[in-house]
Amino acid sequence: MTLAITDPDRENPSDPRSPSLARRRFAEILLGTGFLATAVAFVYPVLRYLIPPKASDLGSDSVLAGRVGELKPNSGKIFRFGSRPGLLVRTASGEYRAMSAICTHLSCTVQYRQDLHEVWCACHNGLYDLNGRNISGPPPRPLETFEVQVRGEDIYVRRLK
Amino acid sequence: MISLQNVRKWLDERLDWDDLIAPLREKAVPLHRLSHWYFLGGITLFLFAIQVLTGILLLLYYRPGANEAFESVQYIMTQVQFGWLIRSIHSWSANLMIFCAFAHMFSVLFLKAYRKPRELTWVSGVILLFLVMGFGFSGYLLPWNTLAFFATKVGTDIAGQVPGIGKPIMIFLRGGEEVTGATLTRFFGFHVAVLPGLMTLLVFVHLLLVQRTGISVPPKLEIEWKANPNAKREMKFFPNFLLRELIAWYVALGVLGVLAAIFPWNLGTKADPFSSAPAGIKPEWYFLFMFQTLKLIPAKVWFIDGEVVGVLLFAAIGMLWLLLPFFESDDPSRTKRWITGLTVFALAYVAGMSLYGHLAK
Amino acid sequence: MHWRPNNCGRAPSEPWRKRRQAEAVLAAELLPTGTATATSVVFYFVVFLLFLAPPSYAQTKDSCLDCHSALPDPLGVSREKFGHDIHKQTGLTCSSCHGGDPTNDDPDKAMSRQAGWKGKIDRKQVPALCGRCHSDPSFMRQFNPTLRTDQLSQYETSVHGKRLANGDTKVAICTDCHSVHDLRVPSDPASTVSPLNVANTCARCHADPNHMSGYKIPTNQFAEYNKSVHFQALVVRGDMSAPTCPTCHGNHAATPPGVASVTNVCSTCHVFQAQLFDSSPHKEPFASAGLPGCVTCHGNHGIVHPTDAFIGTGSEAVCIQCHTEGDIGYTIAAKIKQQLVQLETAIGGAEQILDSAERSGMEVSDAKLDLAQAKDALIKARVTIHGFNLNRVQADIKPGLESAAKDYDAGQKALAERNYRRIGLGVSLVAIALVLVGLRMYIKQIEG
Numbered sequence: 023m024t025l026a027i028t029d030p031d032r033e034n035p036s037d038p039r040s041p042s043l044a045r046r047r048f049a050e051i052l053l054g055t056g057f058l059a060t061a062v063a064f065v066y067p068v069l070r071y072l073i074p075p076k077a078s079d080l081g082s083d084s085v086l087a088g089r090v091g092e093l094k095p096n097s098g099k100i101f102r103f104g105s106r107p108g109l110l111v112r113t114a115s116g117e118y119r120a121m122s123a124i125c126t127h128l129s130c131t132v133q134y135r136q137d138l139h140e141v142w143c144a145c146h147n148g149l150y151d152l153n154g155r156n157i158s159g160p161p162p163r164p165l166e167t168f169e170v171q172v173r174g175e176d177i178y179v180r181r182l183k
Numbered sequence: 184m185i186s187l188q189n190v191r192k193w194l195d196e197r198l199d200w201d202d203l204i205a206p207l208r209e210k211a212v213p214l215h216r217l218s219h220w221y222f223l224g225g226i227t228l229f230l231f232a233i234q235v236l237t238g239i240l241l242l243l244y245y246r247p248g249a250n251e252a253f254e255s256v257q258y259i260m261t262q263v264q265f266g267w268l269i270r271s272i273h274s275w276s277a278n279l280m281i282f283c284a285f286a287h288m289f290s291v292l293f294l295k296a297y298r299k300p301r302e303l304t305w306v307s308g309v310i311l312l313f314l315v316m317g318f319g320f321s322g323y324l325l326p327w328n329t330l331a332f333f334a335t336k337v338g339t340d341i342a343g344q345v346p347g348i349g350k351p352i353m354i355f356l357r358g359g360e361e362v363t364g365a366t367l368t369r370f371f372g373f374h375v376a377v378l379p380g381l382m383t384l385l386v387f388v389h390l391l392l393v394q395r396t397g398i399s400v401p402p403k404l405e406i407e408w409k410a411n412p413n414a415k416r417e418m419k420f421f422p423n424f425l426l427r428e429l430i431a432w433y434v435a436l437g438v439l440g441v442l443a444a445i446f447p448w449n450l451g452t453k454a455d456p457f458s459s460a461p462a463g464i465k466p467e468w469y470f471l472f473m474f475q476t477l478k479l480i481p482a483k484v485w486f487i488d489g490e491v492v493g494v495l496l497f498a499a500i501g502m503l504w505l506l507l508p509f510f511e512s513d514d515p516s517r518t519k520r521w522i523t524g525l526t527v528f529a530l531a532y533v534a535g536m537s538l539y540g541h542l543a544k
Numbered sequence: 545m546h547w548r549p550n551n552c553g554r555a556p557s558e559p560w561r562k563r564r565q566a567e568a569v570l571a572a573e574l575l576p577t578g579t580a581t582a583t584s585v586v587f588y589f590v591v592f593l594l595f596l597a598p599p600s601y602a603q604t605k606d607s608c609l610d611c612h613s614a615l616p617d618p619l620g621v622s623r624e625k626f627g628h629d630i631h632k633q634t635g636l637t638c639s640s641c642h643g644g645d646p647t648n649d650d651p652d653k654a655m656s657r658q659a660g661w662k663g664k665i666d667r668k669q670v671p672a673l674c675g676r677c678h679s680d681p682s683f684m685r686q687f688n689p690t691l692r693t694d695q696l697s698q699y700e701t702s703v704h705g706k707r708l709a710n711g712d713t714k715v716a717i718c719t720d721c722h723s724v725h726d727l728r729v730p731s732d733p734a735s736t737v738s739p740l741n742v743a744n745t746c747a748r749c750h751a752d753p754n755h756m757s758g759y760k761i762p763t764n765q766f767a768e769y770n771k772s773v774h775f776q777a778l779v780v781r782g783d784m785s786a787p788t789c790p791t792c793h794g795n796h797a798a799t800p801p802g803v804a805s806v807t808n809v810c811s812t813c814h815v816f817q818a819q820l821f822d823s824s825p826h827k828e829p830f831a832s833a834g835l836p837g838c839v840t841c842h843g844n845h846g847i848v849h850p851t852d853a854f855i856g857t858g859s860e861a862v863c864i865q866c867h868t869e870g871d872i873g874y875t876i877a878a879k880i881k882q883q884l885v886q887l888e889t890a891i892g893g894a895e896q897i898l899d900s901a902e903r904s905g906m907e908v909s910d911a912k913l914d915l916a917q918a919k920d921a922l923i924k925a926r927v928t929i930h931g932f933n934l935n936r937v938q939a940d941i942k943p944g945l946e947s948a949a950k951d952y953d954a955g956q957k958a959l960a961e962r963n964y965r966r967i968g969l970g971v972s973l974v975a976i977a978l979v980l981v982g983l984r985m986y987i988k989q990i991e992g
Contacts, residue, residue, distance in 0.1 A: 046989045053982030059975035060433070063968075067265035071240055075262040104254065105909050107916065130920045145923045147815045160813060162783035261907040423991065430983050437976045444969040447904060
């Protein structure tokens, strides 16, 4: 025994002035608009999600640290290695070295000193050599060093395994 | 509208559409004051669908691996447009799904819907609940954060307590003696391949069984309606019940949206296998009642290790739970009251222990 | 020559042979003049009993250890204990220091004055005995070419050495710190003078009120040091370059650094701070008032991690020890403190807004990375304050403030974006509500 259900086609569809029909059309329009709006609200973020972001992938273990020609011999630059700064150094002889730029003492950002040919932390005069070894001042540990790969015009830096 | 009808006609000519959906048209949902409990299964199914969709989306950027997993989730959360939304919805929806699955189970117990001829529906449902918990356990590790790492360590340790088969199970789960990147790879495999496959199959079986046996009515009402067929009230499944279910789904969507936008699921800190475990490590809330029970069992029960007793106890209860319908009478007038009592106790126990576990230090 | 050092197969070097004559004389001088007492009788009886047991033959004949390894303390030296000794490892034996004839099994003959036996070395003679080899560069070069040979002359300038020369045998001699019979090289973690152990070694005497009762120095240095930031760095963080007792006091020439030299001692590590202090307005008045530089504000043994509360005019500030309200130093201290607080507050504000943005899932990692600049500036300024010059501090603080302000802006933008997202959520919720109302109406319609 089926109860409480009205066949949708039971109403007289030929009477456009039927108040129930007008209500029904209103419900349908409301529903249609709602469905459409929610569909847009759901599909829009998904479509945006599908677009690959411009920023380099944080999950990757190698990042683009610079370009060939950007660094003169005997100079250095800070690059972003994941969520931390890294230091790319071009030695006086033209070699590339890369290491973490976070001083192991109090986490200041280190820099390359052209006059000393060494890596220097301005906060407490900590010195590291170009292999990241702490050679003077308060730093207790060497800087983590990274592997440098030159691929064409690009200089990539990756974590040593 | 004309074109839509043409499409339908075209399909009908080839697929015999009307015949295909005829069972749905005939399907009816009993109408009584407890009818709204029937929505829960559908909501769980809907949330599962959301899990599948958002899970596929997360797969576009997620990378399993001890070195990359955390960073890739961080990348999804911060770099990918609306990545935060997709991940938060996946996490929130997972929790809501598990909650709904539990609620669905208890509603089935209270309405005694598991009785003959629906034993198989119950069995498939309980296995589905276990699978859902497996999803939760495996998915929890995937962001590779500290909490997940240690929760997994503790969780797999507990599995390793089972005498005899425990140790091999633990090594199988961990992919080695310890929780490492190998565990992550395994859990990823379980989470995105093994469990979804099993789940889809079982959901299909579960729905088929529901379709075949129809929707159950509480025993009291069954007797009443049998005695007086005129009193029987039903609602057509299509479209009436389905439209109401649609309302529930939309409400669930709204709730998910609010939760994801206002309380984004946080990521924590990257797991460090060499650091010591943070104090008061706890599993996800749906494992908390078991976890807390294990903690309360004394170190030695008689001469057996307390934890082993606990694990064996839960394994035995799980098996009995699975077979619960076979202890029940199929005569609606002689249903076993102790099962109802047990259900009340189980609900009180799970709720109480979860709350205790949540508040305990 | 009745005894000779066993060089383990090494040919004795020329200088070593030349020195033998001199040593024979030295050994004669060192001979204790005491006679056999009742204890020696017991001793010889024990030795006699031991000889009843079947003798064990060592690889090289060393009758000293044959007996002494079986004797109780204080005369016992086990083979295992002596095996750890660097001197044993480089080929020296008991007789190298104690004399006697280790090839003779008869204790009377092995330990006879004729065989050059010296017995227990008198405390006063120990430094000279060690110096016999350790002060000889040509000899030491054979074993460790980089090892210094000035320990004895340094020791003679130390408080320990001077007191010993004056007849005080309670002071530390070589063996007190380096131990004896199991003397290990300082780089061996088990050595009594390795960086992690040396403070405990000093404390054996210096923290013992009974031992120190005759001297007018406190005994709380060790307890104080254990509270210090240097102890934290060395023991807790495992930084082996962190200072321990000999770093400031010297080892063989152990002496408290004087008032005038304390800044120099600290500056071996804290270079910037010392340079700044030397150029600061405090340099002169401190010197003339006899205030020991760094120690005046930071203390000596119990140097705790300094905080910003040290500077300024607060209750914990060290400045108010001398400066009172109204003088110029007081005003400058307050202003320097205010600079530090300003930057710290700015960083805290930026951090808070960035964190709250990040928790809402906003991308702020660039701004967070930039915030490191502001933090650098603060750390630098905390060094610069040692010049006690407001302009210099301001020069460090200013770029930090600018960076923090930039990052705060980035955080605000991120929060604005978050609000934009919440508007998006609102719009979606309206759409959902629309569907819900529509569905209700539609259901009502079809069900009449």
